Amino acid sequence: MERKVITIYHGPQHPGITGNMSVELDLMGETITRARTHVGYLHRGFEKLIERRTIIQAFTIVCRICVPEPDPNEANFALAVERLAGIEVSERASYIRVMVLEMARLGAQLLWMAGQSGSVGLGTVGQWSIYDRDLILDLFEQLTGGRVYHMYIYPGGVRRELPDGFLERLSALLDYLQKRLDAYDRLFFDNASFQKRAIGVGVVRGEEVLRRGFSGQVLRGCGFARDLRRDNPYLLYDQLEFDIPTQSAGDVYARALVRRAEMRESIRILRQVIAQMPEEGAIMQKLPKHRKFTLPKEDTYVAVESARGEFGYYMAGDGSEMIRRMQVKGPSLIHAFSLLEPLLVGEELSNVALIMNSLGICPPEIER
Amino acid sequence: MMSYLEEHYELIHKTPRLFALHVTREQLLDTLHQITTHTSFDTLSQLTCTDWIEEERFELGYMLTNALRSHNLMLKCSIARDKVTMPSLALLFAQAEVMERELHEMFGIGFEGNETLYDFALEGWCDIPPMRREFDTLAYVNAHYDFREGREDNLDVKEEIKKRKAAAKSAKETPSGA
Amino acid sequence: MFHFEATLLAHLFFGLSLLVILPLLRRRDLVLHLLLLLSLGILFYASSLATLFIGWEMMGWSSYFILASSARVATLQRYILFNLGGAFALLGAIALLYGFMGSLEYRDIDASLLPPWAMNAIALLLFVAVFVKSGIIGLHDWVVDSYSEATPLFSAILSAILSKAGIYLFIVMFMVLLKEGATEPLLFEIMAWLGVITSIVATFKAISQDEMRRLLAYSSIAQIGYIITILALMQGFALEAALYHTLIHTLIKLLLFMNIASIIAITQKERFSELGGMIYHAPVLFLLLVIGIIALAGMPLLGGFNSKFLIYTALLEEKRALLLGAVMFSSASAFLYCYKLVYGIYLGQRPQEASLHVSPKSYYLPQLLSAALLVLLALLPSLPVGYLSVIGVELGFAPLDDSNLFILQSAFGSFHGGALMGAFGVAFVALLGLLQLAHSKAKKVKDPLDISYCGEVPRSETNLHFGYGMGYELHRISFIAPLLRHHSRVLWDRLSLIASDFSALLSSLYSLSAQHVTLLALLLFTLLLLGGQ
Amino acid sequence: MLLLDLLLMLLIAYGFGFLYYGLYRNLSARVHGRFGPSLAQSFSDSIKLFVKEESTTFGWMFYLGPVIMASGAVLNVLFIPFLNQGESLQGLSSYGNLIVVLYLMVLGPLGNALGVGSSGNPFGVMGVTRGLTRLLALELPFYLAAIGVMIDAGSADFGIIMQAQSTQSNMFAHPLLFAAAFISFLGFMGKSPFDVVGAPQEVYSGPATEFSGKFLALLMSQSAMFSFAKLLLMVNLFWGGADHLGELVAKTFVLFVAATFIGSVYARFSTVQSVEFLIRIPTLLGIVGLALL
Known part of the structure; x- marks a missing residue:
């Protein structure tokens, strides 16, 4: 029996994996000859649970679908319910939602930076960026009472008024982060050793990528300026000014550069939100009582741009107070299977964590 | 691109950027082919399934989006719950492979032509597919798992709330400093 | 045969041969192995170039016959071709020496009499012989194939003893007989680098x-x-x-x-x-x-x-x-x-x-x-x-x-x-x-597959x-x-292709028609005329 | 007397090795913007691991692997003199020389690699393979520098090499050789960008994957001593050794801090990249340095 190829698991208990999944790798030396993604280490059956729950009960679940960035889930859930139930949200609440989403995006990018730098052994960046993300989490705690899971964007608006002086503190934090981003440029993005690792690795290219359902930095990293905030606007994004950064190389480094620019764009959006937010206004619409809050027998599809790509929710009501079906599709499902598996073939083992991080794969949203 | 759809199909306008279209199982491949060639809806972004158990049907939803990502088209196809096979779209869209694999596991829908319908998130599952509405999560859990006893100092929540309320009440009735 | 200044050197090499070959003697190829041993003796204890060459050739052929019991034909051919090439080079060097010295006895050789060009030519020819035997890179194909296709025991002899023959030849020739010769120092410089490049390339190949x-x-x-x-x-x-x-x-x-x-x-x-x-x-x-x-x-x-x-x-x-x-x-x-x-x-x-x-x-x-x-x-x-x-x-x-x-x-x-x-x-x-003595007890795992495998379990x-x-x-x-x-074999393959093309061209001369021959003769004649003027 | 001297050397290497390891954790923590653990942490870690109730083994070779590795580290410490003059803390250096030490540095790891291999864990062996692949490029610049130093001093003997630097240390006399050796040294110390052997994001924990309890304790202790030996080697070869213990501590500390800081701001190369880098830049420096000799 020829035993040239060895089989190893990269995950679920492996420092180089993002979350609770594993990639089964066939290796010739350290060169990957076949990769197969396995999920199921974290399946919680959220979609099933939601089918037996009222809207407020389901609401507490959705944020748990994606750990690094829970807010797009809340926004999606709220947008879908509002569309089905015909609820309009006030302008002030929309601004607050945009603010929360952009803060979450910024936090998620910082968390990504920790993962991406960790995957090439540059732990210093991770320590710094996790600290900076914690400052954002502090603001979230003031705003919502929760650091990671906020349960804040509820159908009809948002659940709490801004605390006193919140926008000033946010503004001060943005000033601080702006300065920090320069430090990250020096230590991470412009670091020759990171460039050496990232350039030319994990290349996604060609017109075909649009048809394969990729989204987020994968598309923007190969030159397609696709961003749902601009292309299929929700909330107030069509009234805000921001650019969609793109790169053309399609490799890990291009995706990193896209994220670097996106962090600056997030800060820009947040500054506009702070400047434009109306002083007065209701933050929550009048909603039906708990057991009377029913959805018609209709269905809809909403999608928002998360920090890692398109997050789509399909939601169907059946006339009762329960949701008949809510199906979640994050960017990771496609990225972790139909993109990652062929992308890894021919790569070295040392690039697995690097590529996986750059695609923004987050297992909890695959398994719900 | 809308005009082609308006002309040839009964398009349902859900929102200015979201449309829906009903097709039968037999029409599905042909319709998809027509739409992807004649309009710019050429990407599959989600494959959904809703269990309408009272109507004895599954409703599959093929979420299409265009290259600009600006509009969404939902192709809805109802199939009987007992006759559960669909043609696979794996040749048309590479990403359909894994989506179909998930639905196969969760609803037991077969996809003809998809070679990868092995375990997705569940391992060695031999009960009825869990996302079907007749699957009772609680009964399954009761049949398969033991509930772990709580800590020794574990308190019954309802009892405790009652006790606290009573204590608060009695404290109110006998104001301090009296 | 035993009047040789470097007897101790010969003792060393022959002693090593005995050390290796004696424990490995087997009944089946006993005769051939003994012949090999004999040839090594002749080679190491020779006192004239003729004896040396006989020993060298006997060594090549006896090992060829031992190898023949297990190796493929292609390998055998390669083995004998390379070794013949080396032997011819050695013969050339000996012939040149004889031309100047008029004797093949070691004691008659006085390298100081050799003109530099002859010394260099002899050195080059000897280098070829040594390099082939020791498998300098480019000439190493036969070594690898024959080592891996010989019987496991004969591989040991090939590697432990026969590969040393080239070294012995070098020492005897350059440090004993031709010590006084005016060899171009550059040749030794090239040889030194060839040696180390060989060792680097061979290490990576290994x-x-x-x-x-x-x-x-x-x-x-x-x-x-x-x-x-x-x-x-x-x-x-x-x-x-x-x-x-x-x-x-x-x-x-x-x-x-x-x-x-x-x-x-x-x-x-x-x-x-x-x-x-x-x-x-x-x-x-x-x-x-x-x-x-x-x-x-x-x-x-x-x-x-x-x-x-x-x-x-x-x-x-x-x-x-x-x-x-x-x-x-x-x-x-x-x-x-x-x-x-x-x-x-x-x-x-x-x-x-x-x-x-x-x-x-x-x-x-x-x-x-x-x-x-x-x-x-x-x-x-x-x-x-x-x-x-x-x-x-x-x-x-x-x-x-x-x-x-x-x-x-x-x-x-x-x-x-x-x-x-x-x-x-x-x-x-x-x-x-x-x-x-540590308090900690080492517990042996029962199943060798009981390893850290990232949380998964390897199957058998x-x-x-x-x-x-x-x-x-x-x-x-x-x-x-x-x-x-x-692979250096590509080089040799190409060389053999050119050789066979050339011989095909030559052989076509035999099958030419009368007209063509006449034409060629005319052409040649014209050329000669032109050249004469 | 000699025995006492040897024990003292081992104690110093052990103590300072762990002290430096503790300092490393603190210093890199400061770079990260955190407070590191207390200096005693690394000592207590190793003692805790040593007295663990149980540790797994895969057979006798697995058991012997860490022992061979630790013996290799002990030998390294004993064969490098600590001071450049006097009778004390010279260890067995008069019985060996630089070439012996250069080869001894590989003996321990090879012994351990046998233990790792006998566990049958692919991650361990992949780590070892990475180490050996990197080694072929890592040693070249260091060897070139060492050759330069030996030729300059006219001997491979540590005493003579250090004496030859009494007027000017090799670092200033042969800056290119020093640069080549220093880059290699970063790799020997397992610092970024050459820390491919146990890269956690790639090969789990590499060679250390299967070791637990007392085996891990032994490996940690030997690694502390071994890194002190490497610091010592650099100091002796390029900084003229030390006159007394205080100078030794100061010099090794400076070297150690430099390595730590450099290590914390670089991303890890892949194995192939580190080999290519080491063959290009430091080797070239070394060759030019030798040419200028």
């Missing part, structure tokens, strides 16, 4: 092999490469270093090839990808191989370091820094194939199907013998130095210091074999005792043995990949 004996064949080529390099310095201590290394290398290769012969007898497998996990089935063989590879890697505590040390100091003394750097680079790269050898066979996971046979007891004897000698040489590194320096003196060089057998002296420092051994022994025993059919993959990554390294990709 790392990427999947077959045990091919790995060892490349390893032999690499080791001979060092010897060639060091000999090219034409210095006394370099000669002694080379002889020391010859001695050590003979022991090591005898040990390693016999070890592999045992493994082949036990498992009937020859590839790393089919082996693995033999340590607990054959612990003695494992320990013997470990001794072999530690010596091969040239680490202290075993004899291999002694000759490495002499080689390095000899190069240091000549201030050949770059040459030394290259030698050390090659030597450091050798760790990888040394580990591959021991891991691929003995460590890692056993393959699923495993039927084991018994290794012949007689295979252990040569291994134990060489292992014991290697340990002894580590303890008493100066033991052979006395003998080697007598050879050196015999050939007109200064003797080495061997006043203390424990200490190996050189101009660039010395080391104490006993102190090294003792310190390691004490540290090892003390630490082992510490570990044994999952391959976890890295034997094939080890060194595979060299293919990605930009400056090593071309060395591994280009």
Whole structure:
């Protein structure tokens, strides 16, 4: 029996994996000859649970679908319910939602930076960026009472008024982060050793990528300026000014550069939100009582741009107070299977964590 | 691109950027082919399934989006719950492979032509597919798992709330400093 | 036949041959093996160039017939063609010498009478003979194929003894007979670099092999490469270093090839990808191989370091820094194939199907013998130095210091074999005792598959043995990949294609029609006319 | 007397090795913007691991691997003199020389690699293979520098090499050789960008994957001593050794801090990249340095 190829698991208990999944790798030396993604280490059956729950009960679940960035889930859930139930949200609440989403995006990018730098052994960046993300989490705690899971964007608006002086503190934090981003440029993005690792690795290219359902930095990293905030606007994004950064190389480094620019764009959006937010206004619409809050027998599809790509929710009501079906599709499902598996073939083992991080794969949203 | 759809199909306008279209199982491949060639809806972004158990049907939803990502088209196809096979779209869209694999596991829908319908998130599952509405999560859990006893100092929540309320009440009735 | 100034040198080489061949004598090829031994005797103890050549040829043919029992036809052809090429070169050199000296006796040869061009031509021809025999890169194809296709026992003889014939030829020719000759120094410079380049390339090739004996064949080529390099310095201590290394290398290769012969007898497998996990089935063989590879890697505590040390100091003394750097680079790269050898066979996971046979007891004897000698040489590194320096003196060089057998002296420092051994022994025993006395109990796993596997569980059919993959990554390294990709056989194939094309052209002359011949004759005539004017 | 001297050397290497390891954890923590653990943490870690109730083994070779490795480290400490003059703290250096030490540095790791291999864990072996692949490039610049130093001093003996630097240390006399050796040294110390052997994001924990309890304790202790030996080697070869213990501590500390800081701001190369880098830049420096000799 020829035993040239060895089989190893990269995950679920492996420092180089993002979350609770594993990639089964066939290796010739350290060169990957076949990769197969396995999920199921974290399946919680959220979609099933939601089918037996009222809207407020389901609401507490959705944020748990994606750990690094829970807010797009809340926004999606709220947008879908509002569309089905015909609820309009006030302008002030929309601004607050945009603010929360952009803060979450910024936090998620910082968390990504920790993962991406960790995957090439540059732990210093991770320590710094996790600290900076914690400052954002502090603001979230003031705003919502929760650091990671906020349960804040509820159908009809948002659940709490801004605390006193919140926008000033946010503004001060943005000033601080702006300065920090320069430090990250020096230590991470412009670091020759990171460039050496990232350039030319994990290349996604060609017109075909649009048809394969990729989204987020994968598309923007190969030159397609696709961003749902601009292309299929929700909330107030069509009234805000921001650019969609793109790169053309399609490799890990291009995706990193896209994220670097996106962090600056997030800060820009947040500054506009702070400047434009109306002083007065209701933050929550009048909603039906708990057991009377029913959805018609209709269905809809909403999608928002998360920090890692398109997050789509399909939601169907059946006339009762329960949701008949809510199906979640994050960017990771496609990225972790139909993109990652062929992308890894021919790569070295040392690039697995690097590529996986750059695609923004987050297992909890695959398994719900 | 809308005009082609308006002309040839009964398009349902859900929102200015979201449309829906009903097709039968037999029409599905042909319709998809027509739409992807004649309009710019050429990407599959989600494959959904809703269990309408009272109507004895599954409703599959093929979420299409265009290259600009600006509009969404939902192709809805109802199939009987007992006759559960669909043609696979794996040749048309590479990403359909894994989506179909998930639905196969969760609803037991077969996809003809998809070679990868092995375990997705569940391992060695031999009960009825869990996302079907007749699957009772609680009964399954009761049949398969033991509930772990709580800590020794574990308190019954309802009892405790009652006790606290009573204590608060009695404290109110006998104001301090009296 | 025995009136030869360098008798001690001959003793050394013939002694090594006896050491290797006697334990390996088998009934089936007994005659041929004895013939081989005889030919080696003739070669080493010759006192005239004619005898030398006869010995050289007999050696080639007797080994050819031994090889014929197991090798493929193509391999045999390659073996004989390369060796004939070498022999012709040798014959050419001898003929040239005879032309100037008028005699073939060693004692009649006076190289100072040779004009420089003749000396250089002779040197070049001799180089070809030496390089073919020692498998300098480009001329190494036959070595690898024949080592891997010979019977396991004969591989040991090929590597341990026959590869040394070239070295002997070089020493006899350049350091004894033609010492006074005015050879262009550049030739030796080229030879030194050829040697070290050979050893580097062969080391990388060795790392990427999947077959045990091919790995060892490349390893032999690499080791001979060092010897060639060091000999090219034409210095006394370099000669002694080379002889020391010859001695050590003979022991090591005898040990390693016999070890592999045992493994082949036990498992009937020859590839790393089919082996693995033999340590607990054959612990003695494992320990013997470990001794072999530690010596091969040239680490202290075993004899291999002694000759490495002499080689390095000899190069240091000549201030050949770059040459030394290259030698050390090659030597450091050798760790990888040394580990591959021991891991691929003995460590890692056993393959699923495993039927084991018994290794012949007689295979252990040569291994134990060489292992014991290697340990002894580590303890008493100066033991052979006395003998080697007598050879050196015999050939007109200064003797080495061997006043203390424990200490190996050189101009660039010395080391104490006993102190090294003792310190390691004490540290090892003390630490082992510490570990044994620890409160913590070591619990042996029941199932060898009970390993950390990232939270998953390996199945029994999952391959976890890295034997094939080890060194595979060299293919990605930009400056090593071309060395591994280009096979010198391609060069030879192309050469043979050109040769056959040319001969086809020649043969077409025989089948030309009358008109064509007339035409050609006319053409030739015209050309001659033109040339005449 | 000699025995006492040897024990003292081992104690110093052990103590300072762990102290430096503790400092490393603190210093890199400061770079990260955190407070590191207390200096005693690394000592207590190793003692805690040593007295663990149980540790797993895969057989006798697995058991012997760490012992061989630790013996190798002990030998390294004993064969490198601590001071450049006097009778004390010279250890067994008069019985060996630089070439012996250069080769001894590989002996321990090879012994351990045998233990790792016998565990049958592919991650361990992949780590070892990475180490050996990197080694072929890592040693070259260091060897070139060492050759230069030896030729310059006219001997491979540590005493003579250090004496030759009494007027000017090799670092200033041969800056290119020093640069080549220093880059190699970063790799020997397992610092970024050359820390490919146990890269956790790639090969789990590499060679250390299967070791637990007392085996891990032994490996940690030997690694502390071994890194002190490497610092010592650099100081002796390029900074003229030390006159007394205080100078030794100061010099090794400076070297150690430099390595730590450099290590914390670089991303890890892949194995292939580190080999290519080491063969290009530092080797070239070394060759030019030798040419200028």
